Amino acid sequence: MKLLQRWKVVPDSDDSVIEQLRERLSNLRIRDVWEFFIERLIWLSGISMIVIVALIFLFLLREGSAAFLDIPLRQLFGRRWYPIEGIFGIWPLIVGSILVTAGAIAIAIPLGLITAIYIGEIAPDWQRDLLKPIIEVLAGIPSIVLGFLGWIALAPLIQRLGAPTGLTIFTGSLILAYMSLPTIISISEDALYAVPKSYRNGALAIGATQWQTIWRVVLPAARSGLVIAIMLGIGRAIGETMAVMLVTGNAANIPDLTPGLIFQPARTMTATIAAEMGEVAQGSLHYSVLFGIGIILFVITFAINSIASRLVGVQEAGQRQKRG
Amino acid sequence: MSRQQAQKVVVAIITAVAALVVIPIILVIAFIVIQGIGAISWEFLTTMPRNGMREGGIMPAILGTVLLTFGTFIACIPLAIGTAIYLAEYAGENRLTRWVRLAIVNLAGIPSIVYGLFGLGAFVLFMKLGTSIIAGSLTLGIMTLPVVISTAEEAILAVPQRFRVVSLSLGATRWQTIRHQVLPHALPGILTGVILGLSRAAGETAPLLFTVAAFYLPDLPASLFDQTMALPYHLYVISTQVPDMPVSIQYGTALVLLLFVLSLTLVAAIVRTRMRRRREW
Amino acid sequence: MPMEPLLSIKNLYFTYEDEIEALRDISLDIYPHEVFVLFGPSRSGKTTLLRLLNRLSDLKAGCERQGLIEFKGKNIFDPDVVVSDLRRNISMVFALPSPLPGSIYDNLTYGLKMAGIRDTAVLEEQVEKSLQQAALWDEVKDRLHKSAFALSGGQQQRLCIARSLALEPEVILLDNPTSGLDPLSTSVVEDSLQELKQYYCIIMVPHSVQQAARVADRAGFMLDGELIEVERGAALFTRPRDQRTEDYITGRFG
Numbered sequence: 001m002k003l004l005q006r007w008k009v010v011p012d013s014d015d016s017v018i019e020q021l022r023e024r025l026s027n028l029r030i031r032d033v034w035e036f037f038i039e040r041l042i043w044l045s046g047i048s049m050i051v052i053v054a055l056i057f058l059f060l061l062r063e064g065s066a067a068f069l070d071i072p073l074r075q076l077f078g079r080r081w082y083p084i085e086g087i088f089g090i091w092p093l094i095v096g097s098i099l100v101t102a103g104a105i106a107i108a109i110p111l112g113l114i115t116a117i118y119i120g121e122i123a124p125d126w127q128r129d130l131l132k133p134i135i136e137v138l139a140g141i142p143s144i145v146l147g148f149l150g151w152i153a154l155a156p157l158i159q160r161l162g163a164p165t166g167l168t169i170f171t172g173s174l175i176l177a178y179m180s181l182p183t184i185i186s187i188s189e190d191a192l193y194a195v196p197k198s199y200r201n202g203a204l205a206i207g208a209t210q211w212q213t214i215w216r217v218v219l220p221a222a223r224s225g226l227v228i229a230i231m232l233g234i235g236r237a238i239g240e241t242m243a244v245m246l247v248t249g250n251a252a253n254i255p256d257l258t259p260g261l262i263f264q265p266a267r268t269m270t271a272t273i274a275a276e277m278g279e280v281a282q283g284s285l286h287y288s289v290l291f292g293i294g295i296i297l298f299v300i301t302f303a304i305n306s307i308a309s310r311l312v313g314v315q316e317a318g319q320r321q322k323r324g
Numbered sequence: 325m326s327r328q329q330a331q332k333v334v335v336a337i338i339t340a341v342a343a344l345v346v347i348p349i350i351l352v353i354a355f356i357v358i359q360g361i362g363a364i365s366w367e368f369l370t371t372m373p374r375n376g377m378r379e380g381g382i383m384p385a386i387l388g389t390v391l392l393t394f395g396t397f398i399a400c401i402p403l404a405i406g407t408a409i410y411l412a413e414y415a416g417e418n419r420l421t422r423w424v425r426l427a428i429v430n431l432a433g434i435p436s437i438v439y440g441l442f443g444l445g446a447f448v449l450f451m452k453l454g455t456s457i458i459a460g461s462l463t464l465g466i467m468t469l470p471v472v473i474s475t476a477e478e479a480i481l482a483v484p485q486r487f488r489v490v491s492l493s494l495g496a497t498r499w500q501t502i503r504h505q506v507l508p509h510a511l512p513g514i515l516t517g518v519i520l521g522l523s524r525a526a527g528e529t530a531p532l533l534f535t536v537a538a539f540y541l542p543d544l545p546a547s548l549f550d551q552t553m554a555l556p557y558h559l560y561v562i563s564t565q566v567p568d569m570p571v572s573i574q575y576g577t578a579l580v581l582l583l584f585v586l587s588l589t590l591v592a593a594i595v596r597t598r599m600r601r602r603r604e605w
Numbered sequence: 606m607p608m609e610p611l612l613s614i615k616n617l618y619f620t621y622e623d624e625i626e627a628l629r630d631i632s633l634d635i636y637p638h639e640v641f642v643l644f645g646p647s648r649s650g651k652t653t654l655l656r657l658l659n660r661l662s663d664l665k666a667g668c669e670r671q672g673l674i675e676f677k678g679k680n681i682f683d684p685d686v687v688v689s690d691l692r693r694n695i696s697m698v699f700a701l702p703s704p705l706p707g708s709i710y711d712n713l714t715y716g717l718k719m720a721g722i723r724d725t726a727v728l729e730e731q732v733e734k735s736l737q738q739a740a741l742w743d744e745v746k747d748r749l750h751k752s753a754f755a756l757s758g759g760q761q762q763r764l765c766i767a768r769s770l771a772l773e774p775e776v777i778l779l780d781n782p783t784s785g786l787d788p789l790s791t792s793v794v795e796d797s798l799q800e801l802k803q804y805y806c807i808i809m810v811p812h813s814v815q816q817a818a819r820v821a822d823r824a825g826f827m828l829d830g831e832l833i834e835v836e837r838g839a840a841l842f843t844r845p846r847d848q849r850t851e852d853y854i855t856g857r858f859g
Contacts, residue, residue, distance in 0.1 A: 031721065035499045042414060045406025049427040049473075052466060056434065059445035111345050118342035122335060131346060133593075138349045140589045142527025144556045145578050148563050149352060152574065181345060209331040232433070239435025241530040242560060270437045270530070277441075277534050282449070294441040298434060305433035309426060416666065490703050493661055494716035495693035495772060504719070505705060 060298055064291025071289070081252040081267075083276065088289045092254045094296075096169075096266035097238055099255065100248060103173025103262055104180060104237040109230055111177065112184030116229075119185070120192040121214055139182035147243030150175045155247060163263040167249035170262040175243045180233040187232060191225020192218060228308045235304040238270075239297060245271035269293045356579050363576025377540060377562055378569060382577055384544055388552035389526055389584065391545070392460055392536065396525045397518065399465025400472055404521075405514065407469070408476035413502055432470035436530040439467045443535035458548040460536025464525040471521040472514075479513020480506060512599030516592045523588035527581065529556040539565070555581040610634035611806050612658065612695075612776065613675040619653060622667030627653040629830045631672070637775070640798055640807045642838070644817040645827035646853065651810045654827070655778050658808065659695040660688050676776075693720060696769035700781040702761030704753035709745055712753045712764060716772045731771045738804075739767035740797045759790025766797070770805075777801070779809040783816065795820055814854055818842040826850045 067076065071088055078089025119131055154174070155166030163170075195218050203213040219226070249265025252272070256264065273290050280287045367381055374380035407424070415421040443463030453459040483506050491501040507514075529537075537557035545552045559577045562569050612635040619628035628650045635641050643651045656662045658674060660681060673680045681691055693716065704712050713732045722728065732749065736742035741763045745756070753764060762782055769777055779798075783791040791812070798807060798820055811817040817824055821838030826847070834847045845851040 031497075035497055038499055039414070042406050042410045045403050046410030046415065046424050047420075048403060049407055049424050049431065049469070052469075053427045053430055055446065056438070056442045059442050059450070060438070063441070063445045063449075111341060114338050114341040115345045118338050122338060123342075131342070134346055134349055136589070137353070137586065140523055140527075140585055141352070142529070142556055142581060142585055144527070144529045144559050145356070145582055146352070148559055148574065148578050149356070151563060152571070153355070178345075178348065185345075209327050211331045211334040212327070235433045239433070239437070241435065241437040242556075246560075246564065270435060273437050273441065274530055274533055277444070291441055291445070294438050297438050301433045301435060301438075302430050305430045306426060309429045486699070486701075486703050487705060489661065489664065490699070490705055491715070491719075492664070492689075493659065493692055493697040493699075494719065494768065495689045495696075496716070496719040497689050500719050504715075509706065 057295075057298060060291055060295045064288050064293075064295050066285065066288035067292030068295075070285060076289075076292070079254060081272070083280075083286045083289075086285070088286070090269070090289070090293060090296075092252045093267055093269045093272050093293065095254050096248070096252070097268040097270070099169050099261070099266055100172045100176060100244060100268055101234060101237045103169055104176035105230070105234055107173060107177035108180045108184055108233055108237070112181050112229070112233065113188055113226065115181070116185050116188035116192060117214060120189050121210070121218065135182050135185055138178065143179060143240060143243045144246075146175050146179060147246035150243060150247040158263075163260075165249060165265060167247055167265055168263045169248060169255065169266045172244045172248035172266070172268075173262070175247055176237045176240055179240060179243065180236045183236050184229045184233040187229035188222070188226050191222040191229065194225065195221040224311055228311055231304050231308045231311075235301050235308075239301055241270040241274050244268050245274050250275065269297055353582070356575060356582055359571075360575035360577075360579030363572040364579065368573075368576055369580070372542075373540070377566055378573070382555070382558060382573075382580065384541060385553040385555045385558035385577070386580065386584075387544060388457075388537075388554040389556070389581075391457055391552060392464060392532075392554055393522050393526045393588075395457055395461025395548070396464040396468055397522055399461050400468045400521065401518065404469050404472035404518075405476060407473050408480055408514070409502060409507075411473070412477045412480035413498075413506065428470050428473055431466075432474075434467075436467060436528055437533075439463055440531040440534050442466075443531060448535055454549060455534070455536055455538075455551050456549045457536055457545060457552050460532055460552075460554075461548075463531045463535045464528060467528070467531055468521040468525045471524060472517045475517025475520060476510070476514040479510040479517065482513060483509045512595055515599075516596045519588055519592035519595065523585050523592070526588065527556055527585045529560055532557050555584065608636050611637045611677065612808075613673075613678075614654075615673040615675065617654075617657070617672035617674065618670065619650075619657060619662070620669045622665065627830055628657075631832050633825060633832060633835060635776075635806060635808060637806050638802050638804075639822040640802050640809060640820050642817045642821035642824040643808065643810050643827060644814060644824060645833075649827040650830040651827050652780055655697070655780050655808065655810060658776070658778055659692045659697055661692075661697060663688065689719075693772050694774050695776040695778060696772055696774040697778045697780065698762075698765050698769055698782050700784045702758055702765055702785060704756070704761050704764060707753065708750045709753050709756070709764060710749040712768050713771050716768065720772070731773075735767040735770040738770050738797070738801060739763045740793060741767055757790075759786045759793065762786060762790070763794065763797070766794070770801070774805065776806045776808060779807060781810045781812055783812045791816075814842075814856075826853065828853070 067088070076088060077091050077094075078087070079091050080087050080089045081092050082089075119128055123131065150171055151167075155171055157166070158168065158171055159166035199217050199221055200213055203217045204210070208216065245268075248267065248271065250267045250271055251265040252267045255261050255266055273293055276286070277290050280290065369381060369386065370383050371381035372383060407428070411421070411424065415424065440463065443459055447453045447459035447462050448455055451459075453462075487505045487509070488501050491505040492498070496504065532554055536551060537554050538551040539561055541551065541553055555577065559574070559581055562577060563574050614631055614633040617628055617631040618626070620626050631654060643654065645651055653662070657670070662668060662670075670682070674682065676691070676695065679686070705715060710732060713735060714728045717728055717731060733742060733746075736745065741760060744760060745764075748755075753761065756764060762785070766777075766779075766782070783794055786794065795816070798809075801807060802822070809820065811820065818838065821841075823835065824838050824841045825835040826833045826841070826845070826849075828849055834841070834845065834850055836846070841850070842854060845854060
C-alpha cells in the first residue's frame with residue numbers, strides 16, 4: 001500500500017486505494033483552505049500597520065481639523081494661550097516644547113554619546129554586563145515615577161539653587177534628558193559597534209592612542225548612526241508628557257530671553273493636552289484645538305521618524321555594498 | 325602634555341561622565357525604595373483607599389493596572405504576532421513591505437498623549453465604548469504593537485534557516501513550516517518581547533487620561549465597560565491633585581508601580597536566559 | 606534504454622539573482638532504480654541542479670529559469686503542481702546532518718504528519734521500516750523518543766536518510782551526504798545505497814571522485830554549469846571521452 005498521494009494521478013484499479021486517495025485529497029483541500037485563510041490573515045495584520053497609522057491621523061483630523069479651519073492661522077499661532085477667554089495662541093506651547101526638548105537634548109547628547117563610547121570602547125566586560133541592564137532599568141522606569149520624583153525631590157533642590165521656583169524648563173530638561181538616554185545610548189552603541197575592527201586596528205597600528213582612534217576614526221565612521229540616535233532622542237523627548245507636566249511649572253508664557261531663561265517655568269504642547277482635555281466640552285473649539293496640537297505633534301514625530309528610518313535604510317544599504 | 329597623558333585624561337573624563345549617567349539611576353531606585361518601603365504593608369496592597377485617598381490602601385489601582393495589562397496583552401498579541409510573521413516569513417523586498425516597516429517605526433514614535441487622543445476619538449467616542457477598561461486596553465494595545473513586533477520578528481529570524489529548508493524539503497507547506505518549526509523555537513523570544521511591551525504599557529499614564537482612568541472610584545469595576553483606577557494615574561492624582569496627601573503613601577504608590585513594572589522586565593529577562601539554555605542546537 | 610525515464614531534464618538554464626549563470630543548457634534523463642552521480646569541481650552547478658529537482662530552488666528570490674524538468678512526464682514547474690507533494694516524492698538529504706529539534710521519532714514522522722497521516726500504527730510501522738532501510742534500527746530502537754541531537758554525526762545523517770525514506774519517495778536526492786562523516790560511517794551509508802536502489806531512484810552529489818566511482822551506476826560530469834558528459838559509471842571513470850573529464854578524474858585540476 002502506498003501511503004501518500006502518488007505523483008501520477010492515473011487511477012489505480014484497486015477500489016479501496018482510490019477511496020483512500022479521495023479521502024486524503026479532501027483532507028488536503030480542507031488544509032489548503034485553512035492555510036489560504038491563515039496566510040491572508042497574516043498578510044492583513046502586516047497591512048493593518050499602515051491602516052492603523054492612517055486611522056490615528058484620520059481620527060486626529062476628525063476631531064481637530066476645526067482648529068485649523070475655524071481659527072485664523074495667525075491667531076492660532078499667536079502669542080497668547082488663554083482658553084477661558086477663547087484665545088488659542090499655541091505659540092507659547094510650541095516654544096515651551098522646543099525649549100524643554102532643546103535643553104534635554106543639550107544634556108542628553110554629550111552624556112549619551114560619551115556613555116556609549118565608554119560602554120563600547122573602554123569599559124571592561126564585567127562593567128559592560130553591569131551597565132547595560134542598569135540602562136535598561138532606566139528605560140523601564142515609568143515616566144510618571146520620574147515626574148513624581150522630579151516634582152517632590154528635584155524641584156526643591158533646584159529652588160534652593162536660587163531659582164524663583166523649582167518647576168522650570170531646566171528641571172523638565174534634566175528629567176527628559178535621563179528619559180531619552182536609553183534610546184540615545186543604545187542606538188549610538190550599535191553604531192559604534194558596527195564600525196569594523198580593522199579600522200581601529202589600522203589606526204592603532206600606526207601609533208594612534210586609543211582616544212585618537214576613537215575621535216578620528218571610530219566616531220566619523222559611526223556618524224550617520226549617531227545622527228539617528230540624536231533624532232530619535234529628540235522624538236522621544238518632544239512627545240513626553242507626564243514628567244514634563246509635573247516639573248515644568250505649566251506657565252503658558254513665552255519665557256523672557258534672559259540668561260536665566262532656563263530657570264523660568266514653561267508649558268509644553270503635550271502637557272497642555274493632558275492638563276486641559278479633562279475639562280473641556282467635547283466638540284468645543286478648545287477641544288478641537290487640543291486635538292489640533294495632537295496633529296502637530298503627530299506630524300513632527302512622523303517627520304522625524306520617517307527621515308531617521310530613511311537614513312537607516314541608506315546606511316544599511318551602504319553596509320551591504322561594503323560586504324558584497 | 326604628551327599624547328599618552330592626554331589619553332589618560334580623556335579616559336578619566338569619559339569614565340566620569342558614564343558614572344554621571346549610571347549613579348543617578350541607582351540613586352533614584354534606592355531613593356524610592358527607601359522612602360516607599362515603610363508605607364507598604366498587606367493592608368496597603370489589599371484595601372480600598374479611605375478618607376479621600378489619604379489613608380487606606382491602593383488595591384483598586386493595583387487591580388486596575390493588572391486588568392489593563394491583561395487587556396493590553398489580549399489587544400496587541402494577534403496583530404503583533406501576525407505582523408511579525410508577515411515581516412519575517414512572507415514579506416518580499418518591495419514597496420509595500422517598506423511602507424509596513426515605516427508605519428511600525430512611526431507607531432513607535434508617536435507620543436503617548438497622542439495615543440490618548442486617538443483612543444478618545446476612536447474608541448471612547450466613535451465606537452461608543454465610553455471611558456472604559458476596554459477602550460484603555462485597546463489604546464495601550466496599539467501603543468504596544470511596535471515593541472512586540474520588533475522583538476518577535478527578531479526572534480523569528482533567529483530560528484536557523486536550515487530548519488525551514490529541511491521542513492519544506494519533507495513536503496511541509498510554508499505555513500506548516502512556520503507553525504511547527506519556526507514558532508515553537510521563536511516562542512521564548514516572542515514572549516520576551518510581549519512581556520517587555522506589557523511592562524511599558526503598565527507604566528503609561530498619558531494614554532489612560534481620557535480613555536479609562538478614574539480619579540477615584542468607591543467600587544471596583546464590574547465589567548470591561550467600566551472605568552477603573554490605575555497605578556500610574558493614581559500616582560499622578562495623589563501627588564498633584566489631592567491637598568495634604570501624606571508623602572509616605574505617594575512614595576509607597578511609586579514603589580509599587582516601579583516594582584510591578586520592573587518585575588515584568590525581570591521576568592522577560594529570565595524567560596530569555598532560561599529558554600536559551602534549554603535550546604538543543 | 607528501453608525504460609521510460611523517471612526524470613527528464615530538457616534544455617535547463619538557471620541564473621541566480623546576481624546574474625551569475627549557474628546552469629547552462631542541461632539535458633538529462635534519469636531512470637528508476639539507478640544511482641546517478643553528478644560530480645565535478647565545486648561551484649560547477651551540481652547542488653543547484655539537485656535543488657531544482659524538488660524546487661527547493663524556489664526559496665531563493667530573484668532567480669531565473671528556462672527549460673523543463675519532467676517528472677513522470679509532467680513538468681514540475683507547471684502552475685498546478687503542488688510543491689509539497691512534489692517534495693514528498695522527490696526527497697532531499699542535505700550535506701550536513703540536519704535533524705530537526707525533537708526526538709528521533711519526531712524527526713521520522715514529521716513529513717508523514719505534515720501530509721495528514723495521524724494513524725499511530727502506520728507511523729510506527731514507517732518508523733521501523735525506514736530505520737531498517739537506513740541501517741539504523743538496531744542502534745536506536747531503544748531510544749526513539751530521545752533527542753535526535755544526541756546521535757553521532759553518522760547516525761544523524763542516516764536518520765536524515767531514514768526521514769526521507771519514511772515518506773516512501775520515488776527519488777532521493779543526496780547532496781554530498783558523507784561530507785561530515787568519518788570513513789566508517791561513510792562506508793555504512795554507501796553500502797545502504799546499494800540496498801536502497803532496489804526501491805528508489807537515487808541522485809547523488811558525491812564527496813570525491815573515488816566515491817563517485819564506487820557508487821555510480823551512471824555518472825554525469827559537470828563543469829562551469831554545463832553537463833560535459835554522461836556515461837555508465839564503469840566506462841566514465843576508466844575511459845572518459847572528453848579531455849576535461851579525464852583531466853578532472855586524474856586530478857589535473859579541481
